Amino acid sequence: xxxxxxxxxxxxxxxxxxxxxxxxxxxxxxxxxxxxxxxxxxxxxxxxxxxxxxxxxxxxxxxxxxxxxxxxxxxxxxxxxxxxxxxxxxxxxxxxxxxxxxxxxxxxxxxxxxxxxxxxxxxxxxxxxxxxxxxxx
Amino acid sequence: xxxxxxxxxxxxxxxxxxxxxxxxxxxxxxxxxxxxxxxxxxxxxxxxxxxxxxxxxxxxxxxxxxxxxxxxxxxxxxxxxxxxxxxxxxxxxxxxxxxxxxxxxxxxxxxxxxxxxxxxxxxxxxxxxxxxxxxxxxxxxxxxxxxxxxxxxxxxxxxxxxxxxxxxxxxxxxxxxxxxxxxxxxxxxxxxxxxxxxxxxxxxxxxxxxxxxxxxxxxxxxxxxxxxxxxxxxxxxxxxxxxxxxxxxxxxxxxxxxxxxxxxxxxxxxxxxxxxxxxxxxxxxxxxxxxxxxxxxxxxxxxxxxxxxxxxxxxxxxxxxxxxxxxxxxxxxxxxxxxxxxxxxxxxxxxxxxxxxxxxxxxxxxxxxxxxxxxxxxxxxxxxxxxxx
Ligand SMILES: [Zn+2]
Numbered sequence: 001x002x003x004x005x006x007x008x009x010x011x012x013x014x015x016x017x018x019x020x021x022x023x024x025x026x027x028x029x030x031x032x033x034x035x036x037x038x039x040x041x042x043x044x045x046x047x048x049x050x051x052x053x054x055x056x057x058x059x060x061x062x063x064x065x066x067x068x069x070x071x072x073x074x075x076x077x078x079x080x081x082x083x084x085x086x087x088x089x090x091x092x093x094x095x096x097x098x099x100x101x102x103x104x105x106x107x108x109x110x111x112x113x114x115x116x117x118x119x120x121x122x123x124x125x126x127x128x129x130x131x132x133x134x135x136x137x
Numbered sequence: 138x139x140x141x142x143x144x145x146x147x148x149x150x151x152x153x154x155x156x157x158x159x160x161x162x163x164x165x166x167x168x169x170x171x172x173x174x175x176x177x178x179x180x181x182x183x184x185x186x187x188x189x190x191x192x193x194x195x196x197x198x199x200x201x202x203x204x205x206x207x208x209x210x211x212x213x214x215x216x217x218x219x220x221x222x223x224x225x226x227x228x229x230x231x232x233x234x235x236x237x238x239x240x241x242x243x244x245x246x247x248x249x250x251x252x253x254x255x256x257x258x259x260x261x262x263x264x265x266x267x268x269x270x271x272x273x274x275x276x277x278x279x280x281x282x283x284x285x286x287x288x289x290x291x292x293x294x295x296x297x298x299x300x301x302x303x304x305x306x307x308x309x310x311x312x313x314x315x316x317x318x319x320x321x322x323x324x325x326x327x328x329x330x331x332x333x334x335x336x337x338x339x340x341x342x343x344x345x346x347x348x349x350x351x352x353x354x355x356x357x358x359x360x361x362x363x364x365x366x367x368x369x370x371x372x373x374x375x376x377x378x379x380x381x382x383x384x385x386x387x388x389x390x391x392x393x394x395x396x397x398x399x400x401x402x403x404x405x406x407x408x409x410x411x412x413x414x415x416x417x418x419x420x421x422x423x424x425x426x427x428x429x430x431x432x433x434x435x436x437x438x439x440x441x442x443x444x445x446x447x448x449x450x451x452x453x454x455x456x457x458x459x460x461x462x463x464x465x466x467x468x469x470x471x472x473x474x475x476x477x478x479x480x481x482x483x484x485x486x487x488x489x490x491x492x493x494x495x496x497x498x499x500x501x502x503x504x505x506x507x508x509x510x511x512x513x514x515x516x517x518x519x520x521x522x523x524x525x526x
Contacts, residue, residue: 074392075286075292076285077280077281077338078334079284091277093392100386102386113292
């Protein structure tokens, strides 16, 4: 097995075993191409990442909601790294109205603050991930 | 805070620092000993006088760092309370803070804080990711984490990469005069601006290096220092503040600075009973050049959005109004994570005692120096204010 295979396997297992059932459920939703998180039915707080209880009032009375797919770039950077990372490796905060700012991978030419981006799905190593792509103006 | 929450009777009686850099020839324990020997000599005590110690190491691994035993075996102090602490990149000052409060509590007369880190031998190089949460952390790295607020700041205040480059030029210039610094070479603004990109807007010279090193301080009650006839330095105030490591989801969070620094500084200023203007000079956490600019503002040396003017107008140069990082900072002196906070204490103490290289000596007006250690994605900050008698 070469190093790339080892890393890709580790990242898959990492997602499988990481922490809690809400995170697993998030990835299951991604497989169905749904970008979801949790909202508190008692205090209306939205959590991202999704949780099994509300981190504001600790209520377990929560529901899953779909996150709007469109947002605006709030901040971004373009990292240069080795191994399995391709260049450009752009990450940033996307501001989604009514939800908040989400740290995400970004894709697109010449990304700037304020650019409109849209959530899309990507198959990587057998798992589905979300990514925000710059919208054509 | 308790009304008794003052540190009137607690002083630094000695400091030590190893050469920082690529120390492939020295082990984890060797580095600790190198700093410790200088410190012991400086304080004029013997190791048996030390009653308790705090060890700061962020990455345990090659040669030690997991627990108190690593320090016990390095400096041969056994049967005493020794605790390892870790608090992101603020680990070194966290070790110091614990030792100071233990002495302040009256439990010990003399305590040691020592930070040591051996990083160059580790496999993880370049930009390792800093968290493993598969959803929150989209492979972001330390430069990436600080680049995001830097981009936002530059956008909001309409600045380009030039002020960032100026921070690198200043800190390299100071480090070039410091024999213990990792890098001892000057660079030009053009060098900084044309260097390869690491994570926009940070080029190579906007990032601090990966460094091996150790630093320490001996803390004592003032009566003890008087008996030793030491030119001790007073601890006027210490603050530590912890904020969310994932603040981006807070709708009102602007991401143009670090509230943890501001809050820690407020605690320290209030304990010391001073204002930012009273500070003669500061050693701050310049993990990236823009971080130093934000620190100016978060520590109260400039209004939010005005910090970049301090560097452009030369106010933070050694001869300026408020010299910052006369040591060369993390940028040039290096950043062995657990050691950095104590290396800052080492520099501030020696500046206040007038014991640094002549060309690096800042002007002492009020006899007050500040050290600032920042950790994680700006979520852990520790500020220490030191002063002469
Ligand atoms: Zn709630």
